Amino acid sequence: MIHGVALGLVDLPVDILLHILVYFDVYDLVRARRICNTLRRVIDSSEKLLYAIDLKYYRMIHLPGSASPIATRRRLLRQSETAWQKAEYSQRCHIPFPYPDAHHKWSCGVLGIATPEEIKFIQPPPSPSDHTDTTAWRQWSHKIDESGMVDHCFSPVQDLLVLIIRVHQGEDHDYEVSFRSLSEDKVHPDAASAVLKVPDAQAQVDFEFLHYSDVEGKLFGDYFGLICKNVRLDGATVDVLQVWKWKAKDWCQVKLFDSEDGTSDFCLIANDRLLVVNNTGELMLYSLVDPPIDLPNAIQLIAKFSLPALPPSFYFGYIHFSDNQDYSFTMPLCSSWFQASPCSQLIAINAFSARGRDRGFKLYIGQNTFLELESTYTNLYGIATQYSRALPWSAWGPQYTWFFSGNLNSYSWHSSHGFRTVELIGDIQPLGGPLHPRQLCIRDFNPHRVIHYKVGNRTKGHEQLVEGGSPNSDTHNHFLTDGLPYLEITTQEKFLASGIEFMDESRVFLSLVNEDRVVDGIEVLYFR
Numbered sequence: 001m002i003h004g005v006a007l008g009l010v011d012l013p014v015d016i017l018l019h020i021l022v023y024f025d026v027y028d029l030v031r032a033r034r035i036c037n038t039l040r041r042v043i044d045s046s047e048k049l050l051y052a053i054d055l056k057y058y059r060m061i062h063l064p065g066s067a068s069p070i071a072t073r074r075r076l077l078r079q080s081e082t083a084w085q086k087a088e089y090s091q092r093c094h095i096p097f098p099y100p101d102a103h104h105k106w107s108c109g110v111l112g113i114a115t116p117e118e119i120k121f122i123q124p125p126p127s128p129s130d131h132t133d134t135t136a137w138r139q140w141s142h143k144i145d146e147s148g149m150v151d152h153c154f155s156p157v158q159d160l161l162v163l164i165i166r167v168h169q170g171e172d173h174d175y176e177v178s179f180r181s182l183s184e185d186k187v188h189p190d191a192a193s194a195v196l197k198v199p200d201a202q203a204q205v206d207f208e209f210l211h212y213s214d215v216e217g218k219l220f221g222d223y224f225g226l227i228c229k230n231v232r233l234d235g236a237t238v239d240v241l242q243v244w245k246w247k248a249k250d251w252c253q254v255k256l257f258d259s260e261d262g263t264s265d266f267c268l269i270a271n272d273r274l275l276v277v278n279n280t281g282e283l284m285l286y287s288l289v290d291p292p293i294d295l296p297n298a299i300q301l302i303a304k305f306s307l308p309a310l311p312p313s314f315y316f317g318y319i320h321f322s323d324n325q326d327y328s329f330t331m332p333l334c335s336s337w338f339q340a341s342p343c344s345q346l347i348a349i350n351a352f353s354a355r356g357r358d359r360g361f362k363l364y365i366g367q368n369t370f371l372e373l374e375s376t377y378t379n380l381y382g383i384a385t386q387y388s389r390a391l392p393w394s395a396w397g398p399q400y401t402w403f404f405s406g407n408l409n410s411y412s413w414h415s416s417h418g419f420r421t422v423e424l425i426g427d428i429q430p431l432g433g434p435l436h437p438r439q440l441c442i443r444d445f446n447p448h449r450v451i452h453y454k455v456g457n458r459t460k461g462h463e464q465l466v467e468g469g470s471p472n473s474d475t476h477n478h479f480l481t482d483g484l485p486y487l488e489i490t491t492q493e494k495f496l497a498s499g500i501e502f503m504d505e506s507r508v509f510l511s512l513v514n515e516d517r518v519v520d521g522i523e524v525l526y527f528r
Contacts, residue, residue, distance in 0.1 A: 010038040017042050021049060026056040047071045054078065057448050059344035059419055060505070063337050073337050076528070080506050083527040084420065085463050087442050087489045089508075095124055095522040097512075106502040106509070108156045111522075116146040121182070123156070124524065126507075142185055150175065153219045158190075159183050162224060162246075164217050173197040177217065177226065179246055192249040198226065198242070220268035222247050223288065227266060230259055239263035243274070243288060243299065253288060255299040264319040269347065269367045274299065277349065279316045281307035282390055285370050285377075303370070303377035304390035307351070307363070308397060319351045339505045340418025343368055346445065348416055361405040362414070364421065364445060369400045402445055402468070403483045415500040415508075419446040422503050425490070428513075435515060437494035440508070444487040453487055463489040497523065 009017070021029065021043060029049060033040045043049050051074040055062060058081055062073070083090060098120065104113040111122045123138040142161060151164040161180040167173060175198040179191035187194040214229040225243045237259040245251040255276075257263040262279030269275050274286040285303040310316070345367045352360035377384065377391050397403075414423035426438045444450075444463075453465050467485050497510035498519060506528050512521040 010036060014042055014045070018046055018049075021046070026052055029053055047074055050074060051077075055338065059341050059446055059448070060338045061341045063339060068337065077338055080528050083506075084442060084444070085487075085489065087440070087462070087491045088527075089525040090528045091526040093524050093526075094512075095122075095524065097519055097521050098122075100514075100520045101518040105153070107154055109502065109504060109507075110154070110156045111501075112152070112154055114144075114149070114152065118143050119152060119161075121154075124522075140183070142180065150215050151217050153217055154182050155219050156182060158221075160188055160219065160246075162217060162219055164215060164226070173199065175199075175215070177224070177244075179224075190247050192245075192247055192251075196244060198228075199240070218267065221271065223268060225266060225268070225274070227263065229263065241266060241276070241299065253299045255286070262316075264316075265321050267321040267347065269370060273371065275321070275347070275370060277307075277319050277321065279319060281310070281316050281319075281351075283307065283349075283370075285374065301384045301386065301388075303374050303384055304388060305370070305373070305377075305396060306390040306393045307349075308393045308403075316351050319349060321347060321349055340420075344418050344446075346416045346419060346421065348414070348421075361403060363404075364402040364416070365400060366419075366445075369396075373400075398483055401483045402443075402486055413499050415503040417503050417505060420444050420503075422500055422508050424495070424497060424500060424510075428496075428498060429517070435496060435513065435517070437496045439494050440491040442489050442491075445484070446487075449487060450485050463487050495523065 009020075012020075017039075021032065024032065029043060030053060033043050047070045051062075051070050054060075054074055054077055058077065060077065068076075099113050099115055102113050102115055104111060106112070109123065109126070111124075113120045113122070118141040120141040121139065125137060144163070145165070148165040148167065149163070150166050152162060154161045159182045161182045163178045163180065165176045165178065167176055177196040177198060178194060179188045180186065181188050215226070217224065217226045219225075222245050223243055224246045225241065227239065227241045229239045230237050231240045233256070239257040239259050241255045241257065241263070243253050257276075257278070261282075264277050264279050266274060266276045272288045274288060276284045276286065278284075283305040284301060285305070287300045287302050289300075307316075307319075346364045347367050349363040349365070350360070351363070373391065373396055376396075380391070381388055414421055416422075421443045423441045423443070424438045425441045426436065428438060429435050450465070453463075464487070465485060466488050468483050495510055496512060498513045498517065499511050501509040501511045501522060503509065506526060508525045508527070510523040510525070511519045512523055514520050
């Protein structure tokens with residue numbers, strides 16, 4: 001109070017107001033803008049506050065280390081988002097594929113190509129202007145023994161390369177998992193053990209006659225998971241999932257699954273939550289902490305969820321999660337100074353009917369959905385066990401998923417980053433005819449943007465709202481219809497590409513094919 005006059009918040013000097021507003025939650029800032037014109041003007045005068053609002057609205061986070069002014073970063077963020085919303089890329093470049101049709105993987109914008117003698121790594125520069133001189137690209141390789149190589153995975157963020165190798169007969173184990181530095185040919189300095197022996201003593205299974213196609217490893221942060229299918233155990237056949245903390249000594253958890261259920265795939269959805277899907281159409285959520293006292297090395301089941309039922313003549317022949325990238329980006333791995341928030345990521349589940357891989361569906365779910373539904377499951381069914389019921393699809397699917405069905409002839413035709421997906425639509429070679437170029441379909445599942453679009457706040461372009469609707473309970477009617485609403489736009493241009501290799505916050509990597517349908521190049525589109 002000054003001279004007997006009460007001062008309200010809006011009567012404070014602007015610099016003091018700004019100092020106070022910096023501590024507001026973003027949603028409170030948005031509400032404050034609606035209170036009065038004074039607060040609106042103060043907030044709109046601050047690029048820092050507006051940048052914080054934009055990041056939350058687009059479900060992005062800012063990466064540390066930028067020397068650019070906040071106003072520049074905000075302009076680049078909005079410029080990139082506008083490019084996506086209009087399906088207008090600003091630049092494109094071509095990356096020749098050094099080993100046509102070789103087995104390859106992506107992680108954080110780094111390409112790994114497995115050849116008989118080595119794994120070659122190529123890191124295209126984040127800026128399109130840097131692609132003119134291909135000799136300036138970062139390239140390196142690791143020598144491998146082709147005779148024993150089974151699988152590999154890598155994380156540029158952690159400078160980690162994991163090799164899964166079949167050992168020679170006569171050893172007391174069948175496989176070895178080694179943790180190497182990705183940038184240097186040596187043991188990773190943070191690895192608790194340079195080599196893990198599989199199976200270890202606690203697994204008590206026989207891996208001797210395991211086919212290499214039944215072995216797959218996945219890396220997620222501090223955890224490495226290895227699934228081995230059709231393993232012999234006391235005359236029966238089981239699927240074995242082992243998870244290690246590769247930075248911790250003697251930390252391993254094991255889960256055995258009945259092979260008749262067809263354990264299909266697994267992925268980590270949080271620091272300590274693991275999701276497993278099987279061919280009976282069931283999703284199982286596990287915890288990697290607090291195992292039961294009587295089974296200290298067991299992966300603990302905490303919830304089960306049903307996928308939609310299929311007609312009697314159909315069953316799930318193949319289900320898998322789309323590869324989840326390591327979202328702990330840092331420059332220069334990231335192509336921008338912002339990226340999708342780790343809490344705003346989609347899990348993509350692809351399912352193909354055993355009647356033919358051209359029929360099936362894909363399902364997008366926010367990864368936090370299962371964490372939110374965990375308490376729902378516990379309240380309904382109590383502590384989960386092997387024999388517990390699964391939460392029916394009708395109780396969770398329609399409210400939390402986006403569902404697409406039809407002719408799905410490939411699992412590499414789409415990719416996702418944050419709440420945005422990119423997909424090639426149509427068949428590249430219908431009925432065995434000549435190769436056909438295809439359009440890109442860009443979908444945005446960000447609920448903030450959907451709400452604003454509905455009230456008229458939209459970008460001038462060709463983006464349209466797809467309302468979706470309740471999934472059809474009659475699964476005989478071409479599976480199901482879309483669920484939650486989303487925004488969609490399709491490019492006018494067509495691309496002779498076999499699939500989406502990878503996407504991030506501002507780039508799409510397309511795999512280009514020749515007339516023999518052999519991948520011979522990568523096309524990079526920059527949405528900036």
